[in-house]
Amino acid sequence: MADERTDTDWVAIERSPEFQELTRKKRAFVVPATIFFMAWYFGFIFLTGYAPDFMGRQFITDGLTVGYVLALTQFVMTWVLGAMYVRRANRVWDPLAARVRESVEGVPAADGTGPTTRFRRGELVTDQQEEVPQR
């Protein structure tokens, strides 16, 4: 377990519009992408198992089979979906996650009165064993 943030109201954070937006946007990519890659992958696996003749058919040129070309599409799919995930994560989800963290950790106010935070019930309690890097 990481530090004990006994003071933090996790349920409230979970229900906050910032966090809900993050999970909603992330789910909107991850769920369909997972369904797609599973379907494409198992389509390939089922064809390999149950339609070996089809997979052995010539594709465009002699020697190149439908099976091998479909296998190559799995490589392309993995790379493209991976790249799409990272692009969305960097551009959309990371800033949203940062907003959630800021709303909890607080950002120092301009007049130097220190961080203002929501979701806090009391003093921060930690049992962290690790050294904290100096910023």
Added chain:
Amino acid sequence: MTFIASVNGTALAVFAGVVGVTMIITYVASKRISTATDFWAAGRALTGPQNGLAIAGDYMSAASFLGIAGLIFVFGFDGFLYCVGFLVAFLAVLFLLAEQMRNAGKYTFADVLAYRLKQPPARAAAALGTLSVVAFYLIAQMVGAGVLIEALVGISFPWAVILTGAFMVTYIVVGGMLATSWVQIIKAVLMLTCGIVLTVWVLSRIGWNPVDLFRDARSNSSDGEAYLQPGLFLSTPLDTVSLGLGLVLGTAGLPHILMRFFTVPTAKAARKSVIWAMFLIGAFYLMTTALGFGGRAILGQAGEKAVGETGNLAVPTLAQELGGDLLLAIVAGVAFATILAVVAGLVISASGAVAHDVWSNIVRRNRDSEGEEIWVAKIAAFAIGAIAIGIAILGGATLNVSFMVGLAFAVAASANFPALLLSLTWRRFNTTGAVVGVLFGVISSVALVVISPTVWPGPDSEGGALSWYSLANPGIISIPLGFIGCFLGTMLVRERSAEAKFDELKVRSETGLGAYPATGTTLTGGTGRRRAAAAATATMVPPV
């Protein structure tokens, strides 16, 4: 295999080089590690690309370097199916687990699995899953190392196994995860370079047209057209589907791969490392086309004898045909480095399960010191290494290597993956569910393999095949059983505390709130602390 005697000297020199470099790294690392975070998570200061290379080095075992090309050489298309499954599996890791591991975990995947559950039983279940996977995987690699070194260098099997085990334990006991990571990074670079050289060489031989690989391989195979079709190795359709399922979900339950996500400073770096690993691993698996089909095209029917029944020596034999004894020696050295990097990764994850999960959390109830935890980990690494050496020597060549790797993936997919996934996604999930699910997964996958035709090969073998059960790969039954176990166990009891902590785990795993920061320990040192601090600031992970 006539080349054994002639290659001995050169191969030994290459082996010595590999061992020498890794030992220097281990020595340097030993000067830098002081905390448990250094020991198990390399100070959480690896960069994304570094960890991507390390994941590739951790993941691609001798089964990838030699085994898959061998399967393609002998059975054609079916061998390539493994490449597809092993690669696509990383999408599951990226989408469902990589960042969540980094955000909510500390040293082992049990940290995340047990986060909101009752610590002792949940960690015991995770440790059982970890140790089962590692046991099968590790012994497979040790036997593979013994067979390979005996064939390529001429050191006898028991000594080859003992040497491999001794180096592996040294990396961990002396240099921890920092040394292990860099051994894996170097191995990945060596393996990819070796793959590129061989691929270019093969293509130059056949006239640069990749399709000629298939045409020439087909004309050199007694199976003709069938060589380019599925069915020579995987002849039962349901078995093919079962294997495919185990491959794609198994990776997401491999403890040594999940552990790698604790070695980077942020979730962003964890994500980046998976992308790097995907491209590196995919690139290598593409090259197995040239190594496997190309091997068949160049070595021809005559090569069948030299590569052995399962084709494990296809790549070394091809290397000798192309570049003579020197290239053969280099390939042998790279194969040795490959095995060392994988077994070191396996043992450090097992030592984490024993020391961090069982000893520190269950036996000592978190009252032990960090120093004690590291000591227990080192003793555990030593003991696990000794046991693996013993079993590998006793079992010897009678243990089927690919069957044991398949079993490791099946256990990972059936026991670890369901519990981990449900812990992160299902609010109602609880301790009983985790324990029952892991038990269902481990027991069913092991039992199904024990009664499978791999163990009872056919009517003419003693005992005979079981007529009512013919699956070689247990995944299609054991993975659903793992999920059913999680579900049934959960429904048995209501655990309000686990449900109450779901929001906390969800918020932490998705945002990185309160995640463990990097300590800044790097192999080169110096700028490490500043770099880690900069990384933490850049992505705004709060050092709370």
